[in-house]
Amino acid sequence: MELVDKIIKGERAAIAKAITLVESSKDSDQQISRQMISELIKKPGKSIRVGFSGPPGVGKSTFIESFGSYLVSQNYKLGILAIDPSSQITGGSILGDKTRMVEISKNPNTFIRSTPSRGTLGGISMGTREASIILDAAGYDFIFIETVGVGQSEIVASNLVDIFTLIVGPGSGDELQGIKKGITEYADIFIVNKNDGELKMEASKTAADYKSALSYYKKLDELEKQVLLVSAIEQTGMEDVIKTINQIIDQNKLKGIFDERRADQLEYWIEEEVKHIIASDITKRLISKGNIPKYSKKVMKNEMSMYEAVETITNDTLKQ
């Protein structure tokens, strides 16, 4: 496939077009996309995929600008997939993430793609996993996946990455209640941003709160969760972040956790794809049979109960 060769050569326009294909809702695009991904998967790169999430307003994009600048200054190639949480009350989205990534967006060693979330579960869009495969094949050392931290997003996002990072702000200690067990299982690193100016004290205190709370939730066989203090504006703490990421990756590789995770993720991916195909197939059948309007009328007329209608429709739809 010509497109595959161009991606592997790292041609910017080809990478961009390929991401459009994997995000497309058109059937013909999806077919090409599957073929392309199958070929790309055979030629994996060596990227480390890092997830960044956190509540709105903690400075995620600013942190990525700052941390990304540090990485490119160390000659790493960096791909960023930013899932823009912009409102979808109205038709389209305004993708403004890049206005906060001024410096790295100029750098020739970066590739930055914003995608509107469209209200999908956890803000992860269709095609994010495939997009990271494309960037991996294109030779990017790090792939950042940035999502806004609402509800289930961390869990979905953590299924796409090798290491998952939660960014929080000073004074978010109160939110520890909300973190509870769930997130500690998914996040590997906690980054307390805004460790600068008037907020410095508060940031240190928050980091300490996280540390003690996390040790409480720690399972016996688990690595200790890392809590780091950074200032995106003052660009401090960035070496610690990359050092910690590399340490965790090395340890995970050594213990086999790295491959185990990727295997789990593959399993999850297959499951999702199968579910998706079955669901869309059955939905098509369901709609073409026209049973829902037919039976809901019967329910309205009290000819059958709602649950009877559901059972009848389900049986009829699943019947070959």
Place this chain on the structure above:
Amino acid sequence: MNNKLNNGFNTWQKSFEKETKKNFSDSKSETDEGIDIKPVYTKDDLENFSFVESNSLPGQWPYTRGPKASMYTNRPWTIRQYAGFSTAEESNEFYKKNLESGQKGLSVAFDLPTHRGYDSDDDLVMGDVGKAGVAIDTVEDMKILFNNIPLDQMSVSMTMNGAVLPVLASFIVAGEEQGVDRSLLSGTIQNDILKEFMVRNTYIYPPEPSMKIVADIIEFTSKEMPKFNSISISGYHMQEAGADNVLELAYTLADGMEYVRAAISKGLDVDDFAPRLSFFFAIGTDFFMEIAKLRAARTLWAKIMKDFGAKNERSLILRTHCQTSGVSLTEKDPYNNIIRTSYEALSAILGGTQSLHTNSFDEAIALPTDESARIARNTQLILQNETGVTKTVDPLAGSYFVENLTEELSKKAWDIITEIEELGGMTKAVKAGIPKLKIEESATKKQAKVDSGSRVVVGVNKYKNPKEPLVDVRVIDNNRVRDDQIKKIQAIKESRDTKAVDKALTNLTNAAKDETNLLIPCIEAIKLRATVGEVSKALEQVYGRHFAKSLSVSGVYGKHFEGDKEFMKVESKIKEFENVNGRRPRVLVVKMGQDGHDRGAKIVATSFADMGFDVDMGPLFQSPKDVAKDAIENDVHAIGVSTLAAGHKTLVPELMKGLKEIDPKSKIIVFVGGIIPEQDYEFLYENNVSAIFGPGSNIIESAEKVIDLISDNLSKE
């Protein structure tokens, strides 16, 4: 209401309802500010005032009626036309011509590189040199700018905020080298950085160090330059960016309060500097509202300054410059602009301004020509000499309507000021981005009113001219200007004492680390022929450069069009596009170069998104190369370039080149919007621009054109 009047009013109301076939209570009209205007006002509307004192006199507390007792009866307002372009030599010629023709004061427009602290030879400013103002790189340029204009006799206003230190220093040194002591210099420096963070975006450093610089200048001028206004607190750019009059009034006064606090924190007594604070407001087409705004501004400022403990009467008095509204000018049927400007000028005069700039009718298209500048100036000369408006002070005082409107505006503005104060003042509010968002929301509403036709703009959405006239424009060859400037910089760098300059710049960097007044080391560096760019960089080493976060409103535009046929047509075209192409049409909206006027770009972004486009917003101050990379990585269908500072002839071809460099087969469509003279259209089309949208373009029609162009382009594949 006494009985007699009451009976009279009831009779009037009956007649009114009979004539209009409407209930009196349904006959109010709501202004942009959310004020209900009644069809008639009576004596009753002068009651229960908390701000305006109906019996006051001009030059007396609370100064609603004017800063001086005699106002124009003694001396008319100053005709002060804002101008500057190209090189210092050409601007100097233009100034001298204007002064001979009856203009009284000078007002210097600097080009964007100067504003942003870049020298003309910096790669970042390729398209901007000499375009929207004059290029100043060193004190030598400043000396040429005022050649044969005696600075001890001429009051000079300078619109400068970002690079305020090197520019004011150059002005002081130019004066000294002309033989004029700094204590004799008169005029104003805008020095209003807060509004830059809100609307105009020609800042350099982050808010806190920027505020320190403002305070330094207030301190220095209050001690050394007694005839010079240290700041011009400006609402003008807020209205230009789409703020309604209440927002403009409230945010301007709140900015003023913040500057007063900054100066007091330097240990100054409020009366040391307050008399030299000046203001700058925009005058739009809402005739009575604008008059009321100026009267309300004086009323509120007097109260504010009294609360600051000012004792000197002159500290209580708000003096202002005004400019007619640039955003009210239209590209379509441009001679209408002469009429608009005339009414706006009359508003400013009836409101009691101290000086006035009237726009030239061609400013929605390009910089004024000699001829259009003459008409603009004559608008004021006719008002002064033929109409008799100078013969009576504050002639609208006592008008039930105007007095009531003044009170209403004061009240509404005061509420917003109180809110800002509760937030901890304007610096904090600006950092949080609140005023910017409010102004953008107001701008989007205004645009929606025009596009939906609920607000008439003659010659644009009604009474269109079937034969649009082609007007002459002033053309700036910015490549030539840039080459000239580069030569001058080189010559100066060769002849100056480099070691001394370096030392002066190091001193400046060190001074930025402590509390030293920065103007003093700045003057030293400028005297030694350091450039504006070098001085700015010396400070940047300590302060860094500021990058604004960009927030966007959404849903404001679309709300005005619920059920609108044209709007729904575009929406359904976009849905169809999505079905065919598997994604929504995606457009990158950008500003390139140093042009920070982003109202247009923001309105296009939010309204396009409301119609269903996916819109990428680029950061400000991007180079064409950065834009190309951004566009290709996000695989957008089209790029919309917003240009208001005349850089398009350089920047657009560079963008095309940039796209082809990354992807020789790039099919990305480029459309351009903003201030573009018709003479440039052909050039842009030859450079493969697909569509051009001038000021006053209907956004829904533009969006439809863009989606059609994108669809056509894709079907060609």
